[in-house]
Amino acid sequence: MNLMVTPERRTVSRPFAEKRRIGTAVLELFPVGTVLCASDPSGCPIYLIHEGCIVYSRLATNGIAQLVDVYGPGDVFVHPSAPSLAEVRMECRYEVLSLRRHARMIHESLVENIDRAHRHVALLCGKTAVQRIATVLIDLALQFGADPITSATLTLPLTRTEIGDWLGLRGETVSRVFSELIRQRAISLDTNRRLCVKNWQTLSCIADGVDRCIGRAMAI
Amino acid sequence: MNLMVTPERRTVSRPFAEKRRIGTAVLELFPVGTVLCASDPSGCPIYLIHEGCIVYSRLATNGIAQLVDVYGPGDVFVHPSAPSLAEVRMECRYEVLSLRRHARMIHESLVENIDRAHRHVALLCGKTAVQRIATVLIDLALQFGADPITSATLTLPLTRTEIGDWLGLRGETVSRVFSELIRQRAISLDTNRRLCVKNWQTLSCIADGVDRCIGRAMAI
DNA sequence: CGGCTTTTTGAACGGACTCAAGACGTGTGG
DNA sequence: CCACACGTCTTGAGTCCGTTCAAAAAGCCG
Numbered sequence: 001m002n003l004m005v006t007p008e009r010r011t012v013s014r015p016f017a018e019k020r021r022i023g024t025a026v027l028e029l030f031p032v033g034t035v036l037c038a039s040d041p042s043g044c045p046i047y048l049i050h051e052g053c054i055v056y057s058r059l060a061t062n063g064i065a066q067l068v069d070v071y072g073p074g075d076v077f078v079h080p081s082a083p084s085l086a087e088v089r090m091e092c093r094y095e096v097l098s099l100r101r102h103a104r105m106i107h108e109s110l111v112e113n114i115d116r117a118h119r120h121v122a123l124l125c126g127k128t129a130v131q132r133i134a135t136v137l138i139d140l141a142l143q144f145g146a147d148p149i150t151s152a153t154l155t156l157p158l159t160r161t162e163i164g165d166w167l168g169l170r171g172e173t174v175s176r177v178f179s180e181l182i183r184q185r186a187i188s189l190d191t192n193r194r195l196c197v198k199n200w201q202t203l204s205c206i207a208d209g210v211d212r213c214i215g216r217a218m219a220i
Numbered sequence: 221m222n223l224m225v226t227p228e229r230r231t232v233s234r235p236f237a238e239k240r241r242i243g244t245a246v247l248e249l250f251p252v253g254t255v256l257c258a259s260d261p262s263g264c265p266i267y268l269i270h271e272g273c274i275v276y277s278r279l280a281t282n283g284i285a286q287l288v289d290v291y292g293p294g295d296v297f298v299h300p301s302a303p304s305l306a307e308v309r310m311e312c313r314y315e316v317l318s319l320r321r322h323a324r325m326i327h328e329s330l331v332e333n334i335d336r337a338h339r340h341v342a343l344l345c346g347k348t349a350v351q352r353i354a355t356v357l358i359d360l361a362l363q364f365g366a367d368p369i370t371s372a373t374l375t376l377p378l379t380r381t382e383i384g385d386w387l388g389l390r391g392e393t394v395s396r397v398f399s400e401l402i403r404q405r406a407i408s409l410d411t412n413r414r415l416c417v418k419n420w421q422t423l424s425c426i427a428d429g430v431d432r433c434i435g436r437a438m439a440i
Numbered sequence: 441c442g443g444c445t446t447t448t449t450g451a452a453c454g455g456a457c458t459c460a461a462g463a464c465g466t467g468t469g470g
Numbered sequence: 471c472c473a474c475a476c477g478t479c480t481t482g483a484g485t486c487c488g489t490t491c492a493a494a495a496a497g498c499c500g
Contacts, residue, residue: 044331058338062428066342082335103323110330111264115302117337118278122286124344125388129488160447168345173488175448192447192497208282349456380479393456395480412465412479447496457486464479470472 027093030054036079036086045096046106047077052092053144053157059083067165069117070157072143076109089157090144124168127209132167133177134207137187141197153196181206247313250274256299256306265316266326267297272312273364273377279303287385289337290377292363296329309377310364344388347429352387353397354427357407361417373416401426 027050030036036054038044047054053072057065065085071077076097079086097106123132145151156163160178161171181187186202189195197203247270250256256274258264267274273292277285285305291297296317299306317326343352365371376383380398381391401407406422409415417423 058335058342060342060346064346066345068338068341078331078334080331080335099324099327103327104319107319107323107327107330110327110334111298111300113334114298114330114337115278115300117334117341118288121288121337121340121344122278122280124341125286125385126280126284159445165345170489171447172449172490175446176488179448379477390457391479392458392481395478396456399480441500443498443500445496445498448494450492450494451490453488453490455487455489458484459482461482462480464477466475466477468473468475470474 027095030088030092030094032088032091034088034092036088038079038081038084044081045079046099046102047079048095048097049073049075049077050093050095051090052088052094053090054092055087055089055157055162057085057087059085067158067162069120070140070143070166076106076113078106078110078113090155129167129169129173130177130180131207131209132169133163133174134181134186134203136163136167137181137195137197138200138203138207141195151197153190153194156193156195247315250308250312250314252308252311254308254312256308258299258301258304264301265299266319266322267299268315268317268329269293269295269297270313270315271310272308272314273310274312275307275309275377275382277305277307279305287378287382289340290360290363290386296326296333298326298330298333310375349387349389349393350397350400351427351429352389353383353394354401354406354423356383356387357401357415357417358420358423358427361415371417373410373414376413376415 030052049071051073053070054077055067056069056071056077057067059065077086099106123135127135140156141151141154144154144157146153146155158166159171160174163169164171164174167174178187178189181203182189184202184206186197186199186206187195188198250272269291271293273290274297275287276289276291276297277287279285297306319326343355347355360376361371361374364374364377366373366375378386379391380394383389384391384394387394398407398409401423402409404422404426406417406419406426407415408418
């Protein structure tokens, strides 16, 4: 469920930060594998993510990492000063927001982030393993789907164990549920990391806990 | 696990809001039982709680309420526009913060609230029933303890079922764990709602998942 | 290919749930 | 003051979902 943090995982901090200018905003780039550490305690940096994926884990006092959120395009990620770990899983194009100039937008984003965390709490409190996984697969597909229209296929930014960690499950359970979802033709796996949503309605019904999905299953 | 919302529970909105002026800040008062509804969508009100207790529940699309957080003295509570329910459980003296004038403080509070939610996610993902309950009892005692120094005794603002809802457990389980904690002399119950922490160390060890607490148990 | 991690699948176990009955507390009316 | 009703709380017995442990298969990269 939880992963011990090996020493070398927490060393790097912004190895490369290639800058480029697009429009008026200054966009910077984090390559895959970058690990952001909580730096100076006073000013928590605020990133508006344009592209890519950041996986955020909290570090408990006992040194155990708990994966708590996955940020994608459009999300605002505030790296708190609390002991934590933010890993770039997909090449990440971002913009650093200034608290003064973007006050209103940052505020609204933070309120949204709180609600997002509360939705996740509700997920953990009220749903079974199958429902949890179906739910996050829908979310991930909408966030990271290759085709912006269908959102059908996506590259999972997490291993099975990490998905389990995020959802309060074990990797084995995630694997079992994936197999079950494939059996029900809700999804399919291209490779282990390439996932394709085959039937949104089925997946959605499973996510909502509807046992018997009304209406016929769509062919392919 | 979840409670259906009966129609009459969501009607009232700020029945009385007695104002009084203390220092420079305008303090208002919510009596016990007040139910705050998400009002106008644009401006989510921001409350700095000086005294009392607000229990915040999210409403899922299926009409099921999920208790997600308990706010107490010193907390900043932003009532989002998302469908939700905020109930005043202990007479609540509060201050409405202006986004302009308290920008910096509000920002820091929101970041803290996100971390608080993430800690709760970690709790749900990584702890057993006993650990979860021991953890929140410590938190509640520190937040709502009658004596600000010892924090030993407190009035629980939640029923067993609600604590269970908050922690992803059933009321029966909460009750069983309470009995077990009493058996271990970690806590005691004066009445069903009046709880007393008898041994902080024991409770803390249980919360952290330490099986065998080092050191002798303190007498009473 | 060889060594590594990740993933899959199975079988047995256990913690929390479910259902049910009874005890306790509290408020109400006689 | 007691009797009663009602909601909350406690406790028990059986069940089930997700875990644990283990082994093998599949990917991945030098």
